[in-house]
Amino acid sequence: MRLFTWWLRRALSGAGTLVGVSILIFIAVRAMPGGFAETILGPFATEEQRAELAERYGLDQSVLVQYWNWFTAALSGDFGTSMVSQQPVGAELASRFPVTAQLTVMAILAAAFIGVPLGVLAAVRAGGPGAGGRGAVVGRLAGGLGVSLPEFVLGSIVVYLFSRYALGLSVGGYVPLGDDPVGNLRAMLLPAAVLSVFAISATARTTRDAVLNVLVEPYVTAAVARGETPWAVIRQHILRNAAPPVLVLLTTVSAYLLGGAIIVEYLFNLPGVGSYVVHAVGRRDYAVVQAGVLLAAALFIVLNVVVDLVVGLIDPRLGVTTAGRRT
Numbered sequence: 001m002r003l004f005t006w007w008l009r010r011a012l013s014g015a016g017t018l019v020g021v022s023i024l025i026f027i028a029v030r031a032m033p034g035g036f037a038e039t040i041l042g043p044f045a046t047e048e049q050r051a052e053l054a055e056r057y058g059l060d061q062s063v064l065v066q067y068w069n070w071f072t073a074a075l076s077g078d079f080g081t082s083m084v085s086q087q088p089v090g091a092e093l094a095s096r097f098p099v100t101a102q103l104t105v106m107a108i109l110a111a112a113f114i115g116v117p118l119g120v121l122a123a124v125r126a127g128g129p130g131a132g133g134r135g136a137v138v139g140r141l142a143g144g145l146g147v148s149l150p151e152f153v154l155g156s157i158v159v160y161l162f163s164r165y166a167l168g169l170s171v172g173g174y175v176p177l178g179d180d181p182v183g184n185l186r187a188m189l190l191p192a193a194v195l196s197v198f199a200i201s202a203t204a205r206t207t208r209d210a211v212l213n214v215l216v217e218p219y220v221t222a223a224v225a226r227g228e229t230p231w232a233v234i235r236q237h238i239l240r241n242a243a244p245p246v247l248v249l250l251t252t253v254s255a256y257l258l259g260g261a262i263i264v265e266y267l268f269n270l271p272g273v274g275s276y277v278v279h280a281v282g283r284r285d286y287a288v289v290q291a292g293v294l295l296a297a298a299l300f301i302v303l304n305v306v307v308d309l310v311v312g313l314i315d316p317r318l319g320v321t322t323a324g325r326r327t
Contacts, residue, residue, distance in 0.1 A: 010308045014301040021297040022074075026067045029289050032281075070290065079291035084283050089291045092276065097295075099272035102177065103264065104257045106192035108250060111199035116246065118200070119207025120234065123215065151260045155194045155267040162190060172269045191268040195260050199253045206249045210242035217241070251307045255300040 054060040058069065073080065079089040162171050170186050177184040214220060215238065223233045262274030269275075273292055280288035 007305075007309050011305050014305045018294075018298055018301050019071075021301075022071055022294055023067070025290050025293045025297075026063075026070065029286050030063070032284065070287075074291070074294060080287035082280075082285055082288050084280075084285050084288075089287050092288070093273060093291060093295060096271055096273045096276050098177075099174070099270055100258070100261050100265070100274055102188060103192055103195060103261050103270065103272065104254065106188065107196035107199050107257050108254060110192065110196035111203040111250060111253060114196075115200040115203025116207050119204040119246075120211055120238070122204065122208045123211035124230075124234070149197065151194055151198070151263045152267065154197060155191075155264055158190055158194055159267055174268075174270050187268075187270075191264045191270060194267075195257055195264050198260070199250075199257060202253060203246065203249060207242065207246050210245045211238055214238050214241045247307050247310060251300075251303045254303055255296070258296045258299065 051060070058066060061069075070080065077090060079093065081087065082089055082092065085092070159171050161167065162169055169190050171190060172187070173183070174187045175183045220233060220237055223237050228236075258274075261272060262278055264270070265272040265274040266278055273295070277289055277292035280292070
């Protein structure tokens with residue numbers, strides 16, 4: 001019961017965070033220099049033309065009324081109409097979201113299936129012979145470089161190399177997964193690889209630290225003393241107890257990947273949500289920017305709440321301890 005109460009509080013906290021984020025989004029979009037009227041009509045528009053445009057899109061109403069109308073409509077799934085294309089924003093996001101989702105999922109899977117084993121291997125070998133040798137130094141340097149290298153730098157290098165030389169993979173030329181799975185993977189592999197470098201490095205480092213903390217626990221020593229195989233010790237004792245910080249990191253990284261996807265989509269000319277929002281910012285298309293950022297924030301909050309539930313189920317002590325502190 002305590003675990004359920006703790007998780008319910010986390011869900012309510014997530015809902016409150018989403019409301020706060022929506023307010024910040026709404027204010028930030030309207031605080032950008034150069035309004036929609038200046039972008040669409042140009043600097044020589046008359047006051048009558050500006051007033052007509054503001055009335056058409058409800059921009060002549062008070063800020064509180066505009067926010068209330070937008071947020072209540074967004075809760076029902078209506079994100080409004082694009083001021084530029086005159087198309088429903090929800091339909092545009094729905095058609096572009098699979099591209100961003102596939103890109104992010106591919107990067108997360110790479111972090112889970114590459115970063116976690118690398119972190120476990122680095123931690124297991126850390127206490128062995130030659131732990132402080134060249135391999136450990138190279139591993140730390142590679143991890144630090146992967147975490148610190150920006151996507152636009154790495155992406156620009158990759159775009160140049162694969163555009164200049166025939167290296168077997170294409171840059172651009174996106175096709176939907178349902179139309180041509182092979183062509184889709186050829187177009188998405190490079191962007192996903194660029195986006196996943198940070199995630200793999202951060203996951204490997206976090207996994208290494210988490211596993212090192214678990215390795216000194218008495219139950220691991222007892223399992224080794226009982227003669228359990230190294231794989232059994234890792235699978236039954238280490239991975240489960242080292243999982244909570246890794247899951248939390250992957251959730252945090254997912255939000256970073258959603259932001260990084262904007263740059264990667266722009267570099268590789270992918271028709272995703274990120275590139276859609278970037279173009280909308282330049283055109284001051286308020287409805288598109290607000291919906292895109294709110295969608296990313298909502299996904300991040302939902303992932304956090306779900307991961308909190310999963311972590312609480314893996315290690316119920318976390319939920320009980322937190323609930324006990326708040327009571």
